[in-house]
Amino acid sequence: xxxxxxxxxxxxxxxLYIPEIVKGMALTLKSMFRPNVTLLYPEVRFDPPAxxxxxxxxVQEPNGTGRCVACGLCARVCPALAIEVQAAExxxxxxxxxxxxxINMLRCIFCGFCEEVCPEEAIVMSKDYELVFANxxxxxxxxxxxxxxxxxxxxxxEFLRKFK
Amino acid sequence: xxxLTVDGKQIEFKQGETVIEAARNAGIDIPHFCWHPxxxxxxxxxxxxxxxxxxxxxxxxxxTYAAEGMVVYTQSEKTLQARNAVMEFILVNHPLDCPICxxxxxxxxxxxxxxxxxxxxxxEEIKNRKEKRVQLGPHIKFDAERCISCSLCIRFxxxxxxxxxxxxxxxxxxxTITTFPGExxxxxxxxxxxxxxxxxxxxxxxxxxxxxxxxxxxxNSVCVGCSRGCNTEVWVRNNQILRLxxxxxxxxxxxxxxxxxxxxxFKTVNTSNRIDGAFIRKEGMLQKASLxxxxxxxxxxxxxxxxxxxxxxxxxxxxxxxxxxxxxFAKMLSVTNLAFANHIIPGDQDDILIREDKTPNSLGxxxxxxxxxxxxxxxxxxxxxxxxxxxxxLYVMEDDPASLSDEFEEALGKLDLLIVHDTNQNRSTTLxxxxxxxxxxxxxxxxxxxxQGRVQRILPSVATAEMDRALDGMEMSRWDKFGTEFxxxxxxxxxxxxxxxxxxxxxxxxxGSKMKYEMAEExxxxxxxxxxxxxxxxxxxxxxxxxxxKIKQTILK
Numbered sequence: 110x111x112x113x114x115x116x117x118x119x120x121x122x123x124x125l126y127i128p129e130i131v132k133g134m135a136l137t138l139k140s141m142f143r144p145n146v147t148l149l150y151p152e153v154r155f156d157p158p159a160x161x162x163x164x165x166x167x168v169q170e171p172n173g174t175g176r177c178v179a180c181g182l183c184a185r186v187c188p189a190l191a192i193e194v195q196a197a198e199x200x201x202x203x204x205x206x207x208x209x210x211x212i213n214m215l216r217c218i219f220c221g222f223c224e225e226v227c228p229e230e231a232i233v234m235s236k237d238y239e240l241v242f243a244n245x246x247x248x249x250x251x252x253x254x255x256x257x258x259x260x261x262x263x264x265x266x267e268f269l270r271k272f273k
Numbered sequence: 274x275x276x277l278t279v280d281g282k283q284i285e286f287k288q289g290e291t292v293i294e295a296a297r298n299a300g301i302d303i304p305h306f307c308w309h310p311x312x313x314x315x316x317x318x319x320x321x322x323x324x325x326x327x328x329x330x331x332x333x334x335x336x337t338y339a340a341e342g343m344v345v346y347t348q349s350e351k352t353l354q355a356r357n358a359v360m361e362f363i364l365v366n367h368p369l370d371c372p373i374c375x376x377x378x379x380x381x382x383x384x385x386x387x388x389x390x391x392x393x394x395x396x397e398e399i400k401n402r403k404e405k406r407v408q409l410g411p412h413i414k415f416d417a418e419r420c421i422s423c424s425l426c427i428r429f430x431x432x433x434x435x436x437x438x439x440x441x442x443x444x445x446x447x448x449t450i451t452t453f454p455g456e457x458x459x460x461x462x463x464x465x466x467x468x469x470x471x472x473x474x475x476x477x478x479x480x481x482x483x484x485x486x487x488x489x490x491x492x493n494s495v496c497v498g499c500s501r502g503c504n505t506e507v508w509v510r511n512n513q514i515l516r517l518x519x520x521x522x523x524x525x526x527x528x529x530x531x532x533x534x535x536x537x538x539f540k541t542v543n544t545s546n547r548i549d550g551a552f553i554r555k556e557g558m559l560q561k562a563s564l565x566x567x568x569x570x571x572x573x574x575x576x577x578x579x580x581x582x583x584x585x586x587x588x589x590x591x592x593x594x595x596x597x598x599x600x601x602f603a604k605m606l607s608v609t610n611l612a613f614a615n616h617i618i619p620g621d622q623d624d625i626l627i628r629e630d631k632t633p634n635s636l637g638x639x640x641x642x643x644x645x646x647x648x649x650x651x652x653x654x655x656x657x658x659x660x661x662x663x664x665x666x667l668y669v670m671e672d673d674p675a676s677l678s679d680e681f682e683e684a685l686g687k688l689d690l691l692i693v694h695d696t697n698q699n700r701s702t703t704l705x706x707x708x709x710x711x712x713x714x715x716x717x718x719x720x721x722x723x724x725q726g727r728v729q730r731i732l733p734s735v736a737t738a739e740m741d742r743a744l745d746g747m748e749m750s751r752w753d754k755f756g757t758e759f760x761x762x763x764x765x766x767x768x769x770x771x772x773x774x775x776x777x778x779x780x781x782x783x784x785g786s787k788m789k790y791e792m793a794e795e796x797x798x799x800x801x802x803x804x805x806x807x808x809x810x811x812x813x814x815x816x817x818x819x820x821x822x823k824i825k826q827t828i829l830k
Contacts, residue, residue, distance in 0.1 A: 228371075
């Protein structure tokens with residue numbers, strides 16, 4: 110096998126690494142005078158932009174009803190099988206509503222496919238990123254946790270209208 | 274045989290066949306809404322338009338008779354253009370209901386719209402509004418907006434159910450379907466219209482909104498509602514049966530099944546009164562016990578009686594395999610008192626499908642040997658024997674003799690030992706000393722013989738505690754494939770039940786016999802080897818559509 114030669118050997122100056130160290134120190138020095146990006150969590154909390162994909166939630170209209178018609182497309186498209194929907198009949202105009210809507214947050218991978226496929230814009234990704242549970246059962250969020258008033262989700266709905 | 278050319282392929286046809294039939298027999302599917310192989314031709318949907326050489330205009334393939342030398346194009350530019358135009362026309366007033374429509378996933382309109390639709394609408398006007406929740410008879414809700422006026426349901430009720438109950442009213446885009454004045458859509462076959470409806474206009478009240486079709490697994494089975502034995506598909510999600518639909522078998526039920534069979538036969542599978550585990554009577558109360566314990570106790574108790582004091586009751590609800598195992602078990606104990614009860618509702622029969630014998634396997638039970646021989650007792654003889662004190666122990670498999678008559682119920686109370694296998698609690702199980710949990714038709718392999726002498730297979734669609742969908746080769750939905758024990762959508766209850774033949778095998782081992790069956794198939798091959806009518810058959814030969822037994826016509830009622 111022929112001996113491979115480096116394209117360019119470092120000269121003695123380069124081998125000492127001094128210029129590189131100086132460059133690095135300069136960057137550090139510069140950063141010391143830039144504004145701080147680290148947040149002192151949990152005293153200071155991150156307010157994500159509208160494009161952020163936090164936990165999926167169900168949109169609740171001002172009159173208290175959900176938008177979801179339990180079509181099951183989110184459950185079908187979910188690559189992690191996190192969503193379970195059981196439909197039932199209602200007297201309201203939309204005919205169907207989810208009697209049961211459960212998202213297993215241990216399965217959810219926050220991909221946002223459910224939001225993308227939803228024909229009613231009923232399931233959207235929220236800004237909520239603080240998910241804590243102590244056992245498997247608590248990780249399954251039912252309608253009580255999923256339904257969120259529409260006023261808290263305006264930014265995301267606006268974002269979807271613009272970019273979806 | 275005459276031939277015609279479809280899409281460059283030479284196909285043979287029988288004289289009198291239409292182009293769509295000839296193409297279908299050759300495996301070429303021409304889109305259609307209003308055509309059905311078993312109904313008259315209406316030709317109103319126009320979606321089956323095809324280009325035929327030497328014809329001045331496109332022709333609808335459902336009412337154009339195939340002729341020698343005809344050259345048909347089902348995918349030519351002209352044909353596709355016409356089909357797209359027809360689709361656009363039908364979709365003008367069709368609502369965008371797919372997310373809330375039960376038909377979604379098995380909807381012809383959806384499929385053809387996907388294949389031939391433009392993907393967007395040029396229609397800017399407001400769509401027609403019609404009534405969306407019309408109760409059409411006891412089992413059906415009708416959504417007038419979704420209806421594409423193909424008239425299949427009208428023709429079905431007229432030609433197959435032979436009850437002229439439905440009709441079109443109004444004209445143009447206001448046209449809708451209703452019952453004739455004073456009529457209700459209440460014949461015995463109404464739900465077949467839900468199956469043939471190409472859109473979601475007719476929905477099954479019982480199944481409405483229960484599940485999306487792609488969430489369920491479907492398994493071939495046979496209806497247990499009467500001795501017709503209609504071929505069915507069992508749709509299961511989370512180990513629960515959600516609906517039954519008919520499966521095409523031209524020799525038995527064609528495309529149809531009755532409403533009673535469709536709605537009521539599967540309700541006994543997932544219900545609160547299922548027998549879940551074995552029970553032994555202790556201090557006058559039935560108490561839960563392990564199956565092994567119950568088997569030991571039953572074997573010990575049976576040994577205390579002479580063979581002349583024991584009687585067995587088989588069942589026309591049980592499979593041939595179960596009944597054969599019972600016959601063999603009785604032989605092993607030298608018991609000759611063997612009978613089963615018929616469940617006939619005289620007069621409840623028509624010349625379409627419904628039979629007055631309300632059991633799926635009375636012929637099969639008789640053929641495998643559930644009958645009294647010379648010097649032994651039949652069912653009335655057993656009843657008499659119990660009342661006279663000659664019969665002291667009774668073994669009942671998958672039937673409810675106490676419900677036959679008050680005398681029988683009283684007699685059962687007199688017995689020293691009553692052992693019952695059953696699927697659900699009933700009057701006999703409440704009187705029993707030992708109750709074994711039997712699998713239902715949906716939880717086991719086996720065969721039924723219908724009134725025509727046709728042997729047909731049932732397959733397990735619901736898992737019991739001892740079964741595993743993957744290992745037992747059962748049909749699986751996506752949920753079944755990927756579910757774990759932690760997923761709530763995969764925790765449907767599995768009943769602790771076994772097929773009767775399995776319980777009998779366990780019992781016989783305690784009594785020192787050679788019955789060592791592991792699978793229902795082994796029992797069937799033994800039946801095929803020992804009983805002439807079944808000679809040469811096995812599960813593969815029975816297949817999906819069943820096999821005719823070689824029996825004398827006089828046995829057939």
